[in-house]
Amino acid sequence: MNATKGIKQGVLQCPEFDLRMTFESGQTFHWTEQDGGYTGCIGTTAVHLRQEGDRLHYRGVDARVLSHYLAFDHDLEEIRASCSAHPQSHEAAQACRGLRIMRQPHWECLATFILSPMKQVAHIRAMSLALRSRYGKRLKGTPIRSFPEPQVLASLTEEDLRACGLGFRAKGLLGTAKLVASGAFDPESLVAMPTAEARTALCTLPGIGRKVANCILLFAYERLEAVPVDVWIGRILDSFRSRKTTQEKLERYGEKLLGPYAGYIQQYLFHQARTGRLILPSQKKPTGRVARKSPHSKGSLPRATASA
DNA sequence: GACCAGGTGCCAG
DNA sequence: CTGGCACATGGT
Numbered sequence: 001m002n003a004t005k006g007i008k009q010g011v012l013q014c015p016e017f018d019l020r021m022t023f024e025s026g027q028t029f030h031w032t033e034q035d036g037g038y039t040g041c042i043g044t045t046a047v048h049l050r051q052e053g054d055r056l057h058y059r060g061v062d063a064r065v066l067s068h069y070l071a072f073d074h075d076l077e078e079i080r081a082s083c084s085a086h087p088q089s090h091e092a093a094q095a096c097r098g099l100r101i102m103r104q105p106h107w108e109c110l111a112t113f114i115l116s117p118m119k120q121v122a123h124i125r126a127m128s129l130a131l132r133s134r135y136g137k138r139l140k141g142t143p144i145r146s147f148p149e150p151q152v153l154a155s156l157t158e159e160d161l162r163a164c165g166l167g168f169r170a171k172g173l174l175g176t177a178k179l180v181a182s183g184a185f186d187p188e189s190l191v192a193m194p195t196a197e198a199r200t201a202l203c204t205l206p207g208i209g210r211k212v213a214n215c216i217l218l219f220a221y222e223r224l225e226a227v228p229v230d231v232w233i234g235r236i237l238d239s240f241r242s243r244k245t246t247q248e249k250l251e252r253y254g255e256k257l258l259g260p261y262a263g264y265i266q267q268y269l270f271h272q273a274r275t276g277r278l279i280l281p282s283q284k285k286p287t288g289r290v291a292r293k294s295p296h297s298k299g300s301l302p303r304a305t306a307s308a
Numbered sequence: 309g310a311c312c313a314g315g316t317g318c319c320a321g
Numbered sequence: 322c323t324g325g326c327a328c329a330t331g332g333t
Binding site for chain 1: 312313314315316317
């Protein structure tokens with residue numbers, strides 16, 4: 001890494017890495033395409049990344065911090081091998097070579113996934129950027145904004161947050177921000193907890209249920225076994241066993257079926273389904289009912305809307 | 309317009 | 322414990 005005018009930059013060897021697939025897979029939401037790469041930030045550090053083959057050009061960040069954020073230490077070969085016994089998972093894992101589960105900052109990830117219920121990836125992104133734009137700090141010499149600190153969000157009103165397009169999620173985010181700002185809940189305390197205990201702790205926060213808790217555990221706390229059961233994974237797991245169940249039962253089934261890296265494999269399946277590469281048996285929806293709320297509810301697979 | 313989106317919280321059987 | 326609805330917002 002060289003220093004140009006005090007700005008860190010350099011090139012990193014990155015075998016088994018796909019920057020686009022990783023950033024567009026629905027685990028992080030603030031990175032923006034620019035100059036043939038992506039502009040965004042890691043915590044409060046503004047960063048630009050551009051991949052050329054197995055070379056990653058980076059600017060604004062230390063190579064060690066970047067490698068940790070992008071989880072270059074994860075052994076993807078071992079992870080793929082862990083699901084070789086299950087054909088559909090193995091196929092998804094092969095197709096998603098280079099997709100890594102990142103290590104995101106705790107608060108940023110926690111808060112952002114409170115925004116996710118009943119929202120498409122593009123909308124989560126819009127809400128995340130709106131919060132950053134209005135209440136985040138400008139990162140020196142750039143237009144990039146960091147994710148607002150809990151104290152900042154805690155000082156706002158629910159109406160302020162609704163003005164960012166959060167809808168009913170405003171209440172959960174505000175309540176959670178207040179609990180964190182007051183010290184009643186410490187996101188750092190989860191690091192030392194077993195996964196089940198950490199999940200229980202997360203689920204005490206307003207706006208966080210099992211699915212969101214598992215996303216946070218997987219994307220910020222290195223719990224690669226955590227399986228967030230959303231509509232997609234619910235349908236996928238449902239189709240594997242062709243029998244419907246509750247969200248928690250599907251989650252346990254997924255953990256057992258997908259193994260020690262279930263969260264990773266889940267992400268591969270999710271990405272394949274969302275981009276239209278994993279076709280599930282289309283199912284007829286029950287007649288008459290309008291609202292469908294259970295995570296495993298029947299219905300044809302949603303159209304893939306991935307923009308990249 | 310109806311339907312759906314990486315669900316959660318709450319209430320009735 | 323399980324099933325059923327309301328909850329906001331924006332896109333196809």
